[in-house]
Amino acid sequence: MKRIPVIFLRYIVFFIPAIILSVLVWNHYQDDLSAGKVTEYDIKRMFTFDEGKRVVSAVSKNQQLHFAMYDPQSGKRISEWTTASDSFNEMLPSIQGNHLLIALKNKDEQLLIEKLSPSGAKKELVKQNLQIPSFLKTNTYQWNGRLVFTGEMEGAAAVLGELKNGQFHVHNLSELKLPARPVSIDVVMNSFRGQTPFPMFELTLKNDQKAYVSGISNEKHQLGVYVSKSAEPFSLIEDKVVQQLKKTIGSSQNVAVAVESNYPKRPRKVDAEGRLGEVVPTPKPMYQTFIYQLNEEEVLLLGSTAKDEAQGKLTGYIYNHRTNKATSASKLSQSLSYETLQKEDLSFHKNVKSNWLYYSLGNQLTGAFEAKSKQLKEFPLQKVISIENASPAHQTSVDTFIQYVMKGGPLILNWAIWIFIPLLLFVLAIFLPPILRLVRKNKIKDSVTLEANIVSVKETGTYINEQPLVNMQLQFQYDGRNIEKAVKTVVSYTQIPKPGQRIAILYNPKKKKAMLLKEGDFSQPSEPKFIKDAILRNIESYGTVGRGTVLSLTFEADQKRYTIPMIQAAGFEFRTGEKADLVDINGQLKMAAYGHEVRNRSGKDVTLTGTIQRVKQYPVTIHDQKPIMLDVTVSSGDQSITKTVSQFIPDHMQVAPGTQITMQTKQEELDKEISLMQEKQGSAKVTHVTFSGVIGNQPLAIIQIEREGVMYEVKQPIDPITSVLPGDELWVAYHEMTRQAAIVKYASI
Template sequence: MKRIPVIFLRYMVFFLPAIILSVMVWNHYQEDLADGKIKENDVKRIFTFDEGKRVVSAVSKDQQLHYAMYDTRSAKRIKEWTISSDPFNEIWPSIQGNNLFLAFKNKDEQLMIEKLSPNGERKELVQKRVQVPSFLSSNTYQWNGRLVFTGETEGAEAVIGELKNGQFYLHKLNQLKLPARPVSVDAVMNSFKGQTPIPIFEVTLKNDKKAYVSGISNQKHQLGVYVSKGDEPFSLIDDTVEQQLKKTIGSSEDFAVAVESAYPKRARKVTADGGIGEVVPTPKPIYQTYVYQLNEEEVLIAGSTAKDEAKGKLTGYMYNHRTNKVTSASKLLQSFSYESLQREELSFNKNVKSDWLYYSFNKQLTGAFETKSKELKEFPLQKVISIENASPAHQTSVDTFTQYVMKGGPLILNWAIWILIPLLLFVLAIFLPPILRRVRKNKIKDSVTLEANIVSVKETGTYINEQPVVSMRLQFEYEGQRIEKTVKTVVSYTQIPQPDQRIVVHYDPKKKRAMLLKEVDFSQPIQPKFIKGAVLRKIESYGTVGRGTVLSLTFELDQKTYIIPMIQAAGFEFTTGEKADLVDINGQLKMAAYGHEVRNRSGKDVTLTGTIQRVKQYPIAIHEQKPIQLDVMVSNGDESITKTVSQFIPDHMQITSGTQITIQTKKEELEREMDLLQEKQGSAKVTNVSFAGVIGNLPLAIIQVERNGVLYEVKQPIDPITSVLPGDELWVAYHDMTRQAVIVKYASI
């Protein structure tokens, strides 16, 4: 014992540089974590969809765009992915149906459009390569909820791309039967801002003539075309062009509201002939107006309450030009300034059949506005930053420290060298004894324990830790034969064995090897013994507990009989001839799995620690065991759930509240249950119950419940004493989209 401090002081000589370097490494690691956190300039855009339940952020990092989708209710990331964008990281959003569409350019300057569903699914829409020259913003236009792009395919073929109704359509201008090849495509000035009834592109042909093409297609996905006969500018032939294009497109997509050019710039209706008509009838006048087209029926009119915007307040209305209905949107605009309306990064999206209007203002703010209830769900930039920086990737942890160390560098190399030598010595001191014990365990695995007589004892002249090593001649009998073996061992000077003394040894008859018995040989853990595929031969009933029936089940395998007690849930029946997997733990036989589906289920087993909250015992005994019902709080990380379970224990054993027990389950089933418990909760009525087998002591039930006319499925082990029957009322957590649920409380009992 006196040698330990000396060894420790000797090791400290090596540890002093390691300690100093460790402090330096830790400080640099913390700086590295801080540098890795998201800053305001890293975030490029944020978008909302799915009635404000989903937010998507785009973060520029390492010359890539890192996307993340969040659940706004839980403020948790539910999806993340990375794309290689062009250096400018431009993104154009559009919400069509219940999906968010993001248009961007990849590193090869090609147009990319991703469709994002609320459940996190992604789909790429652009199947053919479309090269977008210059900036994406210079070649992208919005019209009535659509996105329109200009570019070219391989071979410099001019094209117009159109995203409408959740689909991408590619219009090749060479297929429009023009008199010459198109060489450039430009939008007619302010055409997408109401200068023309429908958007128009001016196409320059190889023969220097002009053609005019509609910026949108009709229901048959056809573009309108007008070929100029002379060199007249568009301003001289605009009426003729518009009439020709509308023959193909129709009038349903006409620009219906425009802003008067003169002071005070009010919003006015566009007449059938394309002129400016009466002022849009808003409840209160709006001046210095901006008009945002939402879809083919609705526009958002925003502006000032005063003719001089510096003296007024920001206000706005949604106007349906087909129904002439006006809806206030002032609450939507409360987070904006008048200057915000002039920014190109401000975008609005609304589907005709939806009551939700979505907006995105650059990277500063995004949200959703419910037009009927006036509910506003906003998600500011700082919330995105707080969620991102709260992720495990930016927190002090073993994983992040490991990633930091793997980066290497001079500091890490020096730290590793100086810490390796003393650490190796301590590691050997910690792990060498268990390794030696394992080696010894393997040696004695096939041996028998016998009592031997010491014939002689001699010192070898060798010392270990100042203790002598002696050689002992042993004599013992095995299967009627007298055997003599010599063994060496370390002894104390005060306890040197003497001749004729009796001693216990391990003897391996195959290898003819003897070893002295040590205390550690008695402390080896007993591993559970699994008995797979035992056949149920006999079922005996011993009465009821709660709704369950106490049974004695007799199984057979390889001409051996196994009897275990079990509680059979109401509505479930064990069947003779069915197979089960049993487990023997410290001599106590238990059910592991019963039924084909349960015995063959996949997944990773996890062991959880549970704390007993309540114990209920029943006055019945079977095979010297008694049934008990437990309410157990099971923890998994920072989350915990309470489970009701029944099992058998020896009748002399007492279990009280506060006792900790272990519970085994599948990782996937646990995560599914934990996720469902984060969803909505409420009462539901049981309409049908079936069973897939038994997991441990609990039957695996498939339960159909009804809540407010909607059916949900519960698939989980249930307590057999409580059981579940049609007509029961349960308190469940449920997911509206997947129609899955989990039992929170047996409300009927």
């Protein structure tokens, strides 16, 4: 009876790994659910249709577009699907009838149009392989609710694709009655912006003649055609071309309203000859107007109530040029701003016989406006994100946990093993004590305790918890013979063993292997010790490295003095009397944060593991340490970025490419930088540089840059050796909407 509790106590110890691993598995499962949730950087576009009862979101994940359609009121997901879009994830919407049509490019650069119904049904409209040679937006045009595409097909160098009335029609221009086959197609300048009564394209024929075709077709899907008999420019024969094309397509698609070119840019009617006539009769005057063609009868007018838009308010009207009536859309204008009217990804859609107007502003906003009742259904980005993340796939449940376990991985494998082990021990419990005693007896029998002399200590280049893994060469005597063996172990910088020291080891003469008797003889990594509010008392200069200056900084806190080496970036200056936060990691003192803004910044701290790609050393030594500049690749999830950082390392230490090091940052800053790295990249010129403080060894810079006349802001830690000065050329990743950027490469150095 007394034996059972003893066996049970020994057995229950084996549940400890299972319990620990279960906690780790559960935490990792929760992290996996969170990692799968959608963020504002994932959503590419949002669309609304079916009187605001349906919202469609397009999320970019794993180089694919994941679409979801749902009821925004209930949050219920109606349908979801994945589209293998091209790398730019361009998409253009059109609402025709009660269907949402989305145009994309697939991975083979071919046009793809998906037709969505409110029930969640999806249909692909394009059957021919219409090749889009450039960007989708470059080769796509909008006119009165239609989408027009230019591209190529096998055997045809010029093809028009037309999406109208919910159907897609292909016009092979090689099949038109032309004196020679067309070899290229170009849009007549500003033709889709009201420069001509209706859109037109210019064809270059094989025999060098010019021909003109209408950008839209008539009810029989026929294009208007005009063949130029001479080399006259379009401006001289425009009237002839218009009259000829109008015979085929009629005048119902003519531009009816245009904006006067001069201040204050009021909307005016366009007469039959294409001249501007009287001002559109809106209830209240409009200025600085933007016109959005909705359909064959209506246009949306958005503009300012004052001649100077900075002094007025945004207002809007839906104007029907056939009935000469204007319906107020001022409630819609309250959701927009004058600045947003200039964005390329702002679009409006309305069917002639419907009172509903739909709009989409990239991934920021989508909605539906009912012109008769003035009802507005609006869905900003955060609302769409909350609906997306309310999906059962992101919630804690038996199903999602089973799906997580089925993914496998080292953690799940270890957890399964340690769950299985205690169950197996129920059977083996009676045999385990004698087995363990036998193993222990064999170890005592086969190994002997000896004292060894340390001959040499060399670093391997590998780091575990920021501590070096060293290779110790040991020399000892056994059975009258001198024996040398190598042992690897992790040590602290402050307690690196020295040649000549004596150390206790275990030696197995049968296996001829040696091991340290007690790893506890060496200090284990301890928790970092932070020294808050240290005051900078003294600054000493030790020369320059690159653009930076090597300094020795002496801080005082609680009547104690601390000295650390630091590199001061060009344009930045440490000042005595300023406060900093220092950190002591296993006896090695480092800067944690300097400057009021940096020391008080919020956010979640994360520790990343990086792999060194390039190392540059400098012939400067300060406090037995030397500065080095590293190119380090760090990863977060399936994304990785390369950063240039400078550090001080012990003078005797060597660092080689391939070595792993740890870095600390804020999760929000990492997410922002990774997100920007997915955007467009190019060169930019630095116009202004200021600093907010220092994070670790790197100053936090606020850099104003100019690219193609547009100003962007970079806010990130920079390498102090390289530094950034006005006039430098940088290679940056930039977001055109937010005007935020991140440094990819210091191009000036």
